Amino acid sequence: MTQATGMFVAETHTSAVTWLFTIEKMILEGKTKYQNYQICEIPRFGKSLLLDYNIQSSLMDEYIFHECMVQPAMTLHPNPQKVVVCGGGEGATLREALKHNTVKQATMVDIDEELVDMVKEHMKEWHQGAFDDPRSTLVHTDARQWLVDHKGAGFDVILSDLPNPHEDGPAQFLFTKEYFQIAADAMSDDGVFAMQAGCANENYPFCMVSMIETLESMKEVFPYVAGYYGIVTSFMMPWGFVLASKKHDPLALTEAEIAARFAARGVKNRYYTPRYHHSVFTLPEYLLEAKREHARIVTDANPYKWEA
Amino acid sequence: MTQATGMFVAETHTSAVTWLFTIEKMILEGKTKYQNYQICEIPRFGKSLLLDYNIQSSLMDEYIFHECMVQPAMTLHPNPQKVVVCGGGEGATLREALKHNTVKQATMVDIDEELVDMVKEHMKEWHQGAFDDPRSTLVHTDARQWLVDHKGAGFDVILSDLPNPHEDGPAQFLFTKEYFQIAADAMSDDGVFAMQAGCANENYPFCMVSMIETLESMKEVFPYVAGYYGIVTSFMMPWGFVLASKKHDPLALTEAEIAARFAARGVKNRYYTPRYHHSVFTLPEYLLEAKREHARIVTDANPYKWEA
């Protein structure tokens, strides 16, 4: 037995377990209107961002989350020119979208201006200049309302990189069928939508499988819906995403076709590679089981309530 | 911010993070010559075994670890009759092997008799009577020496379910090239070997990739070597395994063939299913990267030293 000495941040993952991240150095700490944040050094993980004491991303593996957040959807669209990022505070989701040289305009809509201002200055390893790209526009407002206001805008890809739907949290109504319809209405006829959908482990698959279920219930809008996941070590679990597509089938995409698109568009990935595409979209049995047993259609009237 | 009240077991995973498992109830606690153990209730995980304050398996997902430990190797062999489990304390590895009705004899060689005695009585949900199966034999001795003594015995499948190779730990020399040769010498000409090989996350892939490297260095003995992994939620990460085969290629096995073997042998799995076989064997890029950069051939002269 050994006892602890040092500085730690505690994050609780269900009633089963609490993670104590070792904090080697607290780089910056603050509070915005919406959340508190810490930028700190975690041994081996490197520089990391915590929001409300939950780990958001670390330099060790932020590329995995952000490639998963962006690359399947961008790659699936044959010619993504107009892209929207809903949320996406660190700027790394925007960065990943801009990798595709087909992009003409990329708009990031994040309600937390103070956080993004902080990120611009203190998290350059994440955005890598994405905010200064001439194709980028940054808007600070509610992403759902912004999409309502852009009905018919014909976006090719919408990437929903939002906080988990905690009760009374700012993103609760951006995980509902109505929101997905609003996104669809702002997309082109062959638009692709992707979202981060929560934990994809056996302990808390509930949000992810309900997101799949909800998007699948919109067959007339999104004939193709596919859950997928990335192994995000700093999250201590696989993380879930859902892709919904108006015209193109992600599972029909071949390794060769993906490789060709990457080559044509100048895209280089570390996690979502042509070889690995199929595995990313093949869900483990426990997720299929959880979907059969626990999934429901999530609506504004009955929104998802993330359990602490 | 909230503070903790209650009972917890702390397990450290590298310098980055400590896991605090919530202990709802301590069922049994003790110490053998080799290790201390706790059987306890963890919320959502259910009844769980901890060894030296490291989580070993929980009812929630022990099937994932144990199917991965056993099923790929057993399935690959066209007619596994003689099986050896090295280690395998909980009896669940033995249980998984016995699922295949081809098996005529299954010998479990675990050095820790006190632990296995405790398991027989207090962990029935794990072994499910496997120790009483007439095909089973239980031996309490060092597994490596036992295999030396059974050179030429012609085992079809050897399953190495041993503790991680901590320096001066009981299993350090059961993660070396020499040990693998000893196992090969006790196997039939088309024998299959599988081992648990440690963490398969991006933070600590080092043991697993060195085990692949070491087995790959024995091409004349094992022409087919493949790393694979299972998503074990209670371990907070994907877990790594390596399969080494004298004659049969695991990647050549088709979904249909696997389904046929399961049907013929009366095997039902929850995680390692025909559909999922391919995904299990497709390693994420970061493991391939780690293998290129950090793997080495591990020998008795230079054994692996697991970092705390």
Added chain:
Amino acid sequence: MTQATGMFVAETHTSAVTWLFTIEKMILEGKTKYQNYQICEIPRFGKSLLLDYNIQSSLMDEYIFHECMVQPAMTLHPNPQKVVVCGGGEGATLREALKHNTVKQATMVDIDEELVDMVKEHMKEWHQGAFDDPRSTLVHTDARQWLVDHKGAGFDVILSDLPNPHEDGPAQFLFTKEYFQIAADAMSDDGVFAMQAGCANENYPFCMVSMIETLESMKEVFPYVAGYYGIVTSFMMPWGFVLASKKHDPLALTEAEIAARFAARGVKNRYYTPRYHHSVFTLPEYLLEAKREHARIVTDANPYKWEA
């Protein structure tokens, strides 16, 4: 920096700090109708009792708490024959009272029969046979009601060794002016009352000083009221008590008189010694300050609510 490995019980002491007790061995664990309990080995503290994950007493220093709980009141009374212990689960308060050979009858009234049954068998180091003393009677009922039922019984000493007054807890109405009146009514004309009154540190003096204030508001019943404290290392702080006396003044007792009483009654103490009597009753300035600023009279209508 070092990280934790092992088993721990966490107890929160206000929003400022959480204590993680190292659990070397869990001896017994269970749940009664009123509380959960653990008997465990804590390094250096030795065998210890936890109730609802709060440390109650450890072999290292239970004598300090229990001498303070009992000896000042018993010693002050010139001839204590009839004694009541309200609460007192471990039996050590009873043990301390029985040290005085003047005692003819000692009644312990503890509502939690299951706990006391457990204590009898598993905490012999605490009660040391006190329950079997022919002078002892054990009653399992609500202590307040029992005292109501014994109005006029003329007890010489009443010792109130009850859990802190948590909202909706079993002892909330045994920390009120009405309860103190009930106790007074069951006492002889020169009876002495003593109670454990909560933390006596600078961080949470609020309960203790309100108990002093409340008893001081009953001058016609208890002309002498004195707060005092013991340094209980396993509680991480000095612990507060209040003595209220109908006739005898604790501060008038001289070192010589105390020594004489101890000698006459066969009492040997380790903490509350004649030499140390005065120090025990001399409160540090911060408690006097807290009393001036924060104390209030606590009544059934407005009971004390212990903050988590």
Added chain:
Amino acid sequence: MTQATGMFVAETHTSAVTWLFTIEKMILEGKTKYQNYQICEIPRFGKSLLLDYNIQSSLMDEYIFHECMVQPAMTLHPNPQKVVVCGGGEGATLREALKHNTVKQATMVDIDEELVDMVKEHMKEWHQGAFDDPRSTLVHTDARQWLVDHKGAGFDVILSDLPNPHEDGPAQFLFTKEYFQIAADAMSDDGVFAMQAGCANENYPFCMVSMIETLESMKEVFPYVAGYYGIVTSFMMPWGFVLASKKHDPLALTEAEIAARFAARGVKNRYYTPRYHHSVFTLPEYLLEAKREHARIVTDANPYKWEA
């Protein structure tokens, strides 16, 4: 049971217990040549200083530690004019000494210049301008060597406010008989020496009682030696000090005399008051017991080794 969420600093107090301080806000963090430091907000404790992850002082009760560190010795001396503080980083020990208007020169000798520079700017609530007092001089060098160099200087009071004597720590040889002799040689004929001497609880009294023992072994130099303690809530225990005096007996000082000196010198205290003087110097039995059983004379040849 509840689980933790938030930021915490863990400090270990022997193998028995670890304290997790809740960190509401990290104000400043850094590292000097000698130690790392954090200035942070702890709920209820307020702004606090941690050195090497051990709590040093908090606004809630730093006055208790610092009054105990300074006031008994200063008060005992009939006319303290020349004062030396060895260590004393926060400047609060210096502040307390300067309260006595008899003081003509006060020299603080602290080896850690970087820390004191930080303190000057960020811990004004502690030093309250003491560094700018025209009577103050600040020297950054080893205090022991500085005292050697000031042999015969005739200081009236020397206050040794140094870190605990960890093996190979900077203060290990400032807790030895030889160091005490060096201090004596730099003092006037009626000089008074006081030191912080470590924990005064029942769990770890070992350093304190050996310091008393060591100073008592120097009867020809210090005819009067007295251990005393202050209840420092943020340290989770009473804290020990030792006073050694060449001519004046601290126990002979009456309440009235102390009050007169305070009045004459313009001293106002919150903890060490005339009324409380006697209690401060009356050690609990467990310390006397520990002294009988565990104390030893500590010398350069056999220095004290603080246990983690």
